[in-house]
Amino acid sequence: MIRINENFLSLKESYLFIEIAKRIRAYKEQHPDKQLIRMGIGDVTLPLAPVVVEAMKKGCDEMADKETFKGYEDSGRGYEFLRKSISGYYKSFGVEVDFDEILISDGAKSDCGNIVDIFGIDNTVLITDPAYPVYVDSNTMSGRKIIYANSNEENGFAAMPDDSICSDLIYLCSPNNPTGSVYTKEQLKIWVDYALKHKAVIIFDAAYEAFITDKSLPRSIFEIDGAKDCAIEICSLSKTAGFTGTRCGYTVIPKGLNAYTRNGDAVNIFKIWCRRQGSKFNGVSYPVQCGAAAVFTEEGQKQTKEGINYYMNNAKLIAKTCDELNIKYTGGINSPYIWLKCPNNMGSWEFFDYLLNEIQVVGTPGEGFGPNGAGWFRLTAFGSKENTEEAMKRLKKLLKKD
């Protein structure tokens, strides 16, 4: 008799987004004439940069010609032209990553979810609370013990390690989803030292690195001494270049990084991950890889940075509005997320309903990202300028009235 992996039954249903959709549906049925402004979901709205589209179409044309057609990619790790572009991109902000340590994926979520396959289920996993749900879900599915590091108002939603607590696999995300907080180099150094001491591995989610403008803040964990001995970095073009529907990301696994057998023998992580991917993945679509490489050209950087600036102007406006309304928040600077404390001690869901009913603005209740999110709320800067302006106008009118 076929048995299910019962760990799946321990997962929370994704009640958060189901519940959000349900409440929106109910509202719309009662108010079919009202236009909602969606600032909840983390999806982008600007189209792909022209240089990216051009490169993808050229890639398509190559697939139409026998001489330039591309079948299976030999390694499945990504074409060298793209990996070298990304290596050059790292170099542009002072980080040395060899192209041969970079693996191309169909998005950060896939690699972030699948990477746990290669680690023993007896590892203890340390995740910040609140956090991107994939970290918790992928480890729950495989039955690992999860412990939490508190991100909260006191530490500016930047959890730090407790040296007395052992853990083996650590998830960090900076700039953070959902809180928008960004670790300083000094803070990341403390995490790296903790990981080295415990022979732990850090999974560093750098999906929002392109939103960092403050040059003193680290955009990669590999800016920190020692990180190559304890960290894997996962990154994405989803927010950097609007690839949420185009699908491309990359993962950096330093060649010298090891995990251990129960006997304490070192096993090379890069090699084991390649073995995993060799059996369960067959590379990213060639035209998509062409488009991704275009992001890292001079023109591509110029065009995609225009998009990032556009979103960051929205973020600034949201942050400014919170300032004016005396609402506490993190993020908004160096991050497309604004994580705000619900005014008047409202609960996350209470504030959700309040914004939906009163001003038809949809955000995300913070407790969907973990218990520490209770009483907090996430707004994103990925909407249009017009909608963001309109939403902030309504928000000001609503809360000043109170």
Place this chain on the structure above:
Amino acid sequence: MIRINENFLSLKESYLFIEIAKRIRAYKEQHPDKQLIRMGIGDVTLPLAPVVVEAMKKGCDEMADKETFKGYEDSGRGYEFLRKSISGYYKSFGVEVDFDEILISDGAKSDCGNIVDIFGIDNTVLITDPAYPVYVDSNTMSGRKIIYANSNEENGFAAMPDDSICSDLIYLCSPNNPTGSVYTKEQLKIWVDYALKHKAVIIFDAAYEAFITDKSLPRSIFEIDGAKDCAIEICSLSKTAGFTGTRCGYTVIPKGLNAYTRNGDAVNIFKIWCRRQGSKFNGVSYPVQCGAAAVFTEEGQKQTKEGINYYMNNAKLIAKTCDELNIKYTGGINSPYIWLKCPNNMGSWEFFDYLLNEIQVVGTPGEGFGPNGAGWFRLTAFGSKENTEEAMKRLKKLLKKD
């Protein structure tokens, strides 16, 4: 201390293809002037159909315009337009599959490798020997017990179940890789009855269904009564439409299919798989889905079938050559693979070296697919007409001389 998943250490290294590459390299170093004809790897050589390229480029253009831009796909299961096309394709050969049971993937290998995540590790897995290595590797990685069903010369390399042996998860591939054998409806019915009796689930790999021309042979396991209560079908556009480098496939999970908890409670497989994918996958690139949908249009079917006919003419020529040389084989009809018995009782590797050294033709030693492949050899029809003709001319000259 971070521990590795030690199941990975039980995997065979992919010695087969490493060893093949090594021998080719050594030969080329000694004979730099010789041109090799590669009939080993299962990659296609014809370009994408014009209608597919056109649709992909149109998809790229839509990504360039704010009004038509596509971000995250809501469900991540694939756009309805593509799932409905595939449902219609099934209907064209008489199979009823609802579009809502179809999930779009970035290729059969990903779904085939990842599907094991949702089943308990205490299931016993039944795999035919020889077989596509992903079945064995993905279950070895997660530590499941594997038993084998013999495919051999006596049963025409079409293994049948032994009713006295219990198993929970069964892998079948028809038309088979590597043996080219195709199950009849009667044979598949026996497998379905076996699965139903044991409450097992069949993972049916239909990646080569488009090569079936004999209308009496099943192209989908869902042509068999009862299959919707015991089978998942995984299919791919890689060979059907030359998508090896474009990356798109699909998986059919009947909505009523269940697995069980240790207490015997039924758990819906479709729902659990969607939960897995919701955390570890984010859908297939939009332009790729546009190209995939074009495959299933009238013009797309016409154009891609021309490609299949081209390859099948190669297959016929290889089969005819084997007939003339009195070499036993399976496949070649309704399949792009020819699985031949090495002449003069040669071993697989002996025959590999013989063809490489004497006539510069590269095939795949059968034992790379499992112990029952010893003494057998795989040739593929995916090369060019010219190369296939030249290789067969050389083969005839070589073996008639013996």
